[in-house]
Amino acid sequence: MSDDPGAGRRGARVFTPDFLTELFRNPLDPGYADAAAQRAKTGRPARPGWSVGPVSLVVVVLLGFLGAVAYRQTTAEEPGRAQARSGLVAQIQQRQSDTDAMSARADELREEVNRQREAALGGSQAAQLRNLEAGTGLGKVRGDGVVVRLVDGPSGQDSLNAGNVGPSQVIYSDLQGVANDLWGAGAEAIAINGERLTATSTIRFAGQAILVGIRPVTGPYEVSAIGPGSMRKRYEASRSALTMRKVAQDTGLSFAVRDADNLTLPAAPEPRLRYAEPAVSPSVSPSGRDGSSGSGTSPSPSGGGR
């Protein structure tokens, strides 16, 4: 911006470096150099040694004041932040214990309902209902079976050999495979860390945590299954057992299957029932006009028939 085409002298044309280069090369305010040049011109002597003028002293006092105030301010804010955090933690714990108490109460009430129902129905119908509830996971069950125990390996290792053998942590698909193969081996009821699995349960990742249904579970993971006596042998031969044994060998994750007598598996939370509903408009009378459009091309609203 400083070059003027009308200046004539080519030597006066100065290419100023860009701002950042200038900033890195010469961080001192140019005003000091200007002031020094001015002084040299007028012949005024510079202040000797380390003495500074009174105005500068005031500024230095101000600087110390500013720093102290900023420090005070920052340290004063810290307890407030910690307080808010611990308050939130306390709230979470309070809500969790509330939830636990309420679900215990729900279990009690459910038992009560079951008792009343059995008293009302009586006999074989009640027994049939109990069997159905045990099978679908809605009732508490007790029996012999196996416990599959999975424990995360030491966490420092996975960065070293993650390339060829995978992480040493239990991941959700491990639990899925174990549960599926236990079903396949004849299990009648399965629970992971006390969370009963039903036909609609999910085992999935949410960030770092594994969710069974909607409850997070943390290691060590114990998959308890109630089933016939042959279940253990059949499970040991299953694919997930073989895979997990190999993984355990390679990564330091621990995997163990043991027999367990008299296991008690809790009931699963009451499922939210979803009923099939008729679609609203397009198929009010699907059989009213036959042959005109053909059954193959008509949009079928009942695609998800379960």
Added chain:
Amino acid sequence: MIAVVALLAGVGLGLWLDPTVPAALQPYLPIAVVAALDAVFGGVRAKLDRIFDDKQFVVSFISNVLVAALIVYLGDQLGVGGQLSTGVVVVLGVRIFGNVAAIRRHLFRA
């Protein structure tokens, strides 16, 4: 030497008076401190270069603090306060580094 005493006096004054900063000014305080540090290191370097000037020092201190606060204020109004204060800190940090390097060369000849 007297400057160091003045600095300590300022710190003592700040700790002793312990003024409450108005909530509206709180976000600008750290930036103001960084800007003031820049002015001070510039002043020390100028002193070592034997070109120190009282007027230049005072003016650069006040204008640094005010301009830094103004930039952050403008950024807050425009919704880019965080980014602008990062920019201010980067620029001032580079200057502080450069000046401290020059001071180091003066003191240790290295």
